[in-house]
Amino acid sequence: MEKSKKWPQILIGIVLLSAGIFVGKIWFNPPVAIPLPVAYTNNEGGNTGVIPSSYDPVNGKIIEVKDGDKIQDAVVEAKSGDLIRVYPGVYNETVYIDKDGITLQGVTINSEWAILDGQSQLNDAFLYSGNNITIENFKIVKYKGNAIMGQAGNNYVIRNNWIIDTGVYGIFPQFGKNGLIEYNILSGIEDAAIYVGMCDNVDVKFNEVFESVAGIEIENSRHALVESNYVHDNTGGILVFITPGLPIKTTFDVIVRNNFVVNNNTPNFAIPGSMVSSIPRGTGIVIMAADDVIVENNIISGNINAGIAITDLSFGAQISKDPDSDPYPDRLVILDNFMHNNGTDPIEEIKVAMMTQFSELGPDIVAVGGGTGSTIRNRNQYRTFGIGGYGEATITNTKNVKTFLLDEMVQPRSITASERAKLTYYGICAGCHAYDIKMIGPPTKIIQALYKDNPEGIAEYAANPVKKRQDFAEMPPQKHIDDETRLEVAKFMLSLTK
């Protein structure tokens, strides 16, 4: 929608920028010290690539779900460490997992899958907030929102799922650290098939994504490896960018390597107003405002607009600015890639840019807008526009980065039982009990006198209180506090001296 207004400005920008760089080079020829990319230097020695689900293997019971059962019932029953095996059948439900350490596994028999079918009515197939969640081997079709959406779960594995037409996104972990997304096949998604949003330490590997608006999106995330994916027939293939206005403001330290990024020429069918609605069709890789992105050894071909498009935040979707987000892509590194037959039918604005370079062919690589410190290796192998300011790459490969997965699982904040008791006493109990003044409930001091050496008595009473005193309101049951913590709180109450 709005892109048509913007692109003429881009064109003028490109022309001015090219001219400026050309003149600048002649006049000043400044020596530029290019720093090594963060992705490279931070990983000297490298992570070794421990798959999150293997830190904490399934060690509980196995719960089987058969056609006609509800997967959610199994989740309700499951405890951390349990494996839920879902047998072939069609399951019309939204499964939500608000607990840790659950593995959900589809079982395929005779080529029959465990299918979650939203029937174009349900919003999401899987929603999880727990840590150490694995979801694998499901076929997921016809949801309105997502196939798999995570909110804040760490150490997640999303593997070998077959996802078709699940609405806005296919796989969407958000606010999670240390995740692996591999061997999934996704198509027919109206925004991004795989959308890594506000995450840290993610590997996205061996997936096939096609016939979606965006194939793979790395957004406001750090330490991400996008490797060995087959990304074809989308509007745009792989996107690495910053969306302004989100609470986590940066994207950096991303490696895009060994992917096939081919023929991403599907007309844009995104929802108006969405971030991806302004992606011109035929764009292989888009890097917008992200820093320290390395693009290496990809096969990028047949993308009719451009192989790689690099922009700052002034182009693209109409969106409110964000004073807390740096709008420029800095310190990008383009290494050796095989690029062929890109830019055969670029958008008008690029065509005009081509004219300024007397080129009849569109770009393998086009860069518009600001940004500093970027480099490229063997630039003459590509047809480029707007990267005159790029220096020579100081690295040749990223071999030393095997993964961005952590060597150790992200641990929950370590907290002792007595610390938990203290937080519970001051955070909950203190609403009614003060040490020596009467509030809604009797003072702690009086409780101490009544239950001397009997914390069990307090814990029990708090779970099932009865009306005892005329001058106080009846206590509401505190069953929401687990038994162990309730007893610890009782001990803590008895130990207080003020």
Next chain:
Amino acid sequence: MRKGFFTAALLLGATVLFIRFNYALRDHDAIIQLCDTCPPGFELTSDNECEPRNLYMMYSSLNDKGVGGLKTALPAVRAGFSPQQIDLGRYLFFDPVLSKDGTISCATCHDPDKGFSDGLAQSVGIDNYVLPRSAPSLWNVAYMQRFFWDGRATTLEEQMKGPLYDAHEMGNNPDSLLATLNGIEEYQKLFSIAFPERRGHEITLPEIYKAIAAFESSLISLNSRYDQYAHGYADALSPKEKEGLNVFRSFVARCAECHTPPLFTNQQIAVLGTPDPEGMPFDAGAQIPMNDSTFRGGFKVPSLRNIEKTAPYMHSGRFKDLRETVQFYTDGRGHAVPENEELIIHWHIWEPNLADHELDRLVDFLKTLTDETFKPKIPDQIPSDLNSKLAN
């Protein structure tokens, strides 16, 4: 019989004397005694500071931003006030003497019995002046990084100068505020207790601001049924409420994208295109303080905690209840934008086509965010009142 009566009278007299004596020792003859313990939700440290304690301190959050899912840490908190400062702040908060003509206190628009708002679409200031926007709730402001609907203040101190000195709100000015409070003996005594290390006897503006900020920072609501669910008690929510939670966090409704747990705000500015009340001019919102037209019509994403208590909704109270409010989001991107306005509507505002029962479930869920267990007590007497009584 007579003997018993006599003994009782003697004891009573002794008690009264004892209490008076204690007052004199501890509070320099102040009639009001400032609380020396922290409000609920806080632990008193050996430095006489109140530090927050809640179950969200068991968790961490990505990049320490305090946004995420159920078991996610809260954002950075404003804390470290003394119990006395918090309690002094409480007296100031409820005292209309802070306004120009002694008619309006902070609590007039931030009434604890109305979710620390006032139940009005647009708040009413001095001389019954109808203000353009509604009064935001103060629950959990200790965790907020921006204040006012348009986000123009970044500290509570900066924020409170707005209503205190706005000609249409409390109508006061710094000189007159200082003169008034310094003219009240009880306040002089209370300030010297709350700020024991200061030199001189005069009450200063930073002390006033600090005490009010201390009280506001003590208004904690983190014990709703939602919180019980988040901490792991699955039975805290009914099936309908869980269904509502799933609609809320789904990427169809997208509520949780901006009203992100655990605070139920991501603290950003968003342009929604909500309508102003009939006859009111278009409110440019954050465009003005940010001096950026891309924020035209933008407002701070409010926390939804205790949202049930703060109808009507949106910056100028256009929606009378929660059902009407959630309906807005499904009526279509930009449907209420005036014809002559071109707003950059937030990308999450789209056409989710939520079914009626989904909207009902959303309302069910929003009501699980209600928790007023730490509601502070309204003071029985306030220093300015005492002053006038003593003077008579």
